[in-house]
Amino acid sequence: MDANERIQAASNFLLQSPPGEINDVLNDVRNIISDDDSLQHGILPVLKEYNLAQFITVDVPGTDHQSIVSEAARIAASGLRAEGEEQQQQRFLDPRSKTSFVFDHLALEASDPQTVEPDPESESFRQALETAVLSYLSAHFLDGVGAVFATPGSPKRFVIQVVANKYNPTNYWSGRWRSEYVVDLNEDTVTGKILVNVHYYEQGNVQLATTHNISLTLPPAAVTSTPSASASKILALIADEEGNYQRSLNETYHEMGEKTFKGLRRALPMTRQKIDWDKVLGYKLGAELTSSKGVFGNS
Structure with missing residues (x-):
């Protein structure tokens, strides 16, 4: 090779x-x-x-919260950096602090924060969604990070992203929850997906990677209210979908533990005791002697 x-x-x-x-x-x-x-x-x-x-999160200088590094957050290259440097470092937006920053993909660090002026036509509703997202994170995620991005050139289209990480190397497992939703007020729809990755590696290597797609039609009350009320209704719909998916995962893996995995295990002998593999040769010899006695014992 x-x-x-x-x-x-x-x-x-x-x-x-x-x-x-x-x-x-x-x-x-x-x-x-x-x-x-x-x-x-x-x-x-x-x-x-x-x-x-993976929606990697980073601490941005001058802010007291983490920001998500993603395609939705990426700002088009300015052409001021050399090609090799552009590959390693890109500029991203933290809409919550109205700051852009350079992210080093190798060092996983943010630098060079600069103030960004938001689009006044979309900022009011974007902020309302952001407030609702932060409230949702506080209620349902221990260490979740969320961001809401306005779509350039589409003042009624927004991208919501959520990521929550849990690393527990002491107990040999790690996990990541990601969800992304496109809120389109022109179409009165919310479309998105939930991605879950879990890794267990104590005396083995088992990974779960699953994707769940979501498509919702917004009710009239969610698009005719004030920005704050509309945003709360949209996040309530998202919370219901994510809650249902969480419960379905729990039920699936409970069933797997009770049925599927048990079907893969070697059943115990009739004695209900585990076989002592060091004595297998003795078991075989005893079976042969018994067989021989049955054939020749009456001769």
Whole structure:
């Protein structure tokens, strides 16, 4: 396998990294590649893709909250940076603080905060959605991060993003909840998806990766009220959908534990005791002697 093939293999591993474990995967593939310069150059596009897809969160200088790094948050390149630098560093928007920042996809750090003027035509409803999202996070997520983005050129179209991470390496598991919704007031619709990733790796390696799509039609009351009331109704609909999906996951895995997984296990013998595999040879010898006695015992 040549260097390019090894880089491609490493890239595939990185894209499948469980929540919070990409650095561990990166350290492992470094031993395979054994060429840090080639590795860094080759995996930067993959790190960018991974960070955007996973809604990586970052502390932005001058703010007291975390911001989401995603495609919806990305600001078009200004062309002021060299191509290689642009690949590693991109500018993103934190709408809550009305700040843009440069994000380093390799170091996972934000820098160079700059004030951004929002679109006055969409900002009122965007802020109302943001307030409703933060209230929803406070009620349902222990450490959730949320953001609401106005769509450039479409003042009645908004993107809601939520991410919550839980890393517990001491007990060998990690998890990430992501959800994204497009609120279109022109069409009176909410469309989106929920993505859940969980990794258990105590004496094994089991991953859950699931996607649930959502499509809702907004009732008249959700689009004819004040921005605050409309936003609250929209988040109530989202809360119902996410709650239903959470319950369906719980029921599915309870059923798997009671039925599916039990069907995969080796049943106990009639004695209801586990076999002592060190004595298997003795069991076999005893069976042979018994068989021989049955055949020749009356001769």
